[in-house]
Amino acid sequence: MSLRTxxxxxxxxxxxxxxxxxxxxxxxxxxxxxxxxxxxxxxDLGAGRAAPPPEPVDLAVVAVPPSLVAPVLAESQxxxxxxxxxxxxxxxxxxxxxxxxxxxxxxxxxxxxxxxGREWSGPRAARAELFRERTWVLTPTRLTSKRAFDRTLDLxxxxxxxxxxxxARAHDEAVALTSHAPHLVASLMAARLRDGSAEAAHLAGQGxxxxxxxxxxxxxxxxxxxxxxxxxxxxxxxxxxEDLTGVLAALHDLASPGPAVPGGTGPGGGGxxxxxxxxxxxxxxxxxxAGVGGLDGAGGGRRGAPGRPEAPAFPxxxxx
Numbered sequence: 605m606s607l608r609t610x611x612x613x614x615x616x617x618x619x620x621x622x623x624x625x626x627x628x629x630x631x632x633x634x635x636x637x638x639x640x641x642x643x644x645x646x647x648d649l650g651a652g653r654a655a656p657p658p659e660p661v662d663l664a665v666v667a668v669p670p671s672l673v674a675p676v677l678a679e680s681q682x683x684x685x686x687x688x689x690x691x692x693x694x695x696x697x698x699x700x701x702x703x704x705x706x707x708x709x710x711x712x713x714x715x716x717x718x719x720x721g722r723e724w725s726g727p728r729a730a731r732a733e734l735f736r737e738r739t740w741v742l743t744p745t746r747l748t749s750k751r752a753f754d755r756t757l758d759l760x761x762x763x764x765x766x767x768x769x770x771x772a773r774a775h776d777e778a779v780a781l782t783s784h785a786p787h788l789v790a791s792l793m794a795a796r797l798r799d800g801s802a803e804a805a806h807l808a809g810q811g812x813x814x815x816x817x818x819x820x821x822x823x824x825x826x827x828x829x830x831x832x833x834x835x836x837x838x839x840x841x842x843x844x845x846e847d848l849t850g851v852l853a854a855l856h857d858l859a860s861p862g863p864a865v866p867g868g869t870g871p872g873g874g875g876x877x878x879x880x881x882x883x884x885x886x887x888x889x890x891x892x893x894a895g896v897g898g899l900d901g902a903g904g905g906r907r908g909a910p911g912r913p914e915a916p917a918f919p920x921x922x923x924x
Contacts, residue, residue, distance in 0.1 A: 607631050607758045609661035611685055613676055615639075615646035616825075617722060618692050619667030620730035622763065623651035628732050629762040634661060646727040660684050663755045666691040669825055670832035674702035681708045688752040689713045690759070694779055695832035696743045696772035704745060714752045715743035715772065717779075718765060723820040733764070740765035743772045780836035787818050787826060788841065794819035850884060857881030 608631065612623045615637040623633045623646060633652030637643040643654040664686035666676050670693040677689055689712055693699055696715045704710050720738040722729050740760045744753055760767045770778070794816040797804070830837055858881040 607662045607755060607762065609657065609663075610634070610652075610759070611636070611657055611661045611664040611680075612646075612652065612667055613637070613664060613680060613685075614667035615642045615651070615727050616667060617725050617727070617729045618718065618720075618734075619665065620646045620649065620651050620727040621720075621732065621734040622665050622667065622692065622718075622759070624649065624730055624732035625735060625763040626759070627652060631762065632661075642727055646730070649727060649730065651727070651730070657685070661686045662688065663759060664689045665759070666693075669693065669828040670695040670699055671828050673699045674706055677703055677713060678706050678708060681712065687712070688749075688755040690716045690752070690756045692716060692718055693832075694783065694829055695776055696741075697776045698832050700743065700745055700772045704747070710745060710747045711749045712752050713745075714748045714756050715745070716756055716760070717741045717743070717775065718760075718763070719783075720765075723817050725822040725825065735760075735763040735765040738765050739768050741775055742767055742769045743775055744769065745772075776833050777836050780833055780840050784830060784833055784837045785840040785844070787821060788830065788837070789844070790816050790819040847888065851888060854881040854884035854888075858885075 607626070610623070610626050610631050611634045612619045613636050615623070615635050619635075619637075623635060626633050627650060634657040635643045635646050635652045635654045636656070637646075640654070646652070647654040664680055666673055666680065666689065668676050668691075673691045673693050677691065680686065680689065691699065691713075693715075694717055696717065700715055703713060703715075707713060718735050718738060718740045720735050722731075722734070740763070742753070742756060742760075757767055793812075797816070
């Protein structure tokens with residue numbers, strides 16, 4: 605199966621990037637957005653035509669915030685926009701429940717989420733190569749048809765991404781750890797910069813810029829994402845809070861006078877060395893090194909070659 609026509613509903617960073625990748629492969633793409641100027645901008649960039657298709661397209665990509673996916677999908681199906689449908693929202697569980705309850709034909713839908721993005725938003729930030737060698741998650745429901753699944757696999761292949769099938773809940777728990785909580789942590793650190801001195805900005809190096817880079821993301825979109833995955837994100841932040849409590853105790857220990865121990869600081873070898881605090885910090889730093897090493901081993905989301913999984917890992921409903 606190959607895609608000939610595609611509709612993209614929502615021409616932000618991800619939707620426009622999908623459209624640009626599809627156009628590069630010769631697919632006819634139709635664009636729409638509630639902000640007509642965004643759709644026209646995407647059209648000017650060569651992402652497709654900002655017009656409704658004359659007949660149902662092969663696949664429609666719903667590229668809107670998580671809270672809007674179900675109503676936009678229902679409206680799109682009601683007007684027969686496409687033969688099959690997917691979305692690219694970064695939260696799946698709540699969206700899946702709402703779609704199963706409200707979509708006119710949930711067999712024609714499969715959830716998906718490309719694990720790619722930029723700190724910038726809007727169609728002008730889009731790139732056709734954004735998904736190249738990136739993991740693209742598929743979250744089929746018990747009703748998803750093989751045809752909807754296969755058409756979405758075709759989209760993933762033409763975008764150059766690597767498909768991975770997951771359950772919606774497992775996906776949401778994973779991205780809470782790898783994406784959503786990190787975004788909040790980056791925003792918390794970036795917000796502290798507002799209280800820093802004017803001189804501090806001149807001392808900012810690449811480390812700080814790396815930590816805070818993603819804090820530039822669209823605040824309205826990210827508030828929607830965090831609300832849609834609130835429970836999973838709260839669980840991760842609770843664990844971080846526990847770690848932070850230990851770090852604070854260690855730092856207070858290091859900042860307070862303690863008993864002198866042999867081999868401490870000073871010319872004579874004796875000095876004040878708050879050993880428990882130091883050990884706690886070293887342990888945390890070592891765990892951090894191990895965690896980053898785990899990311900290196902997984903390829904940072906760039907594993908394998910673009911293609912298909914060997915077999916669909918979901919109960920196949922009637923094909924359409």
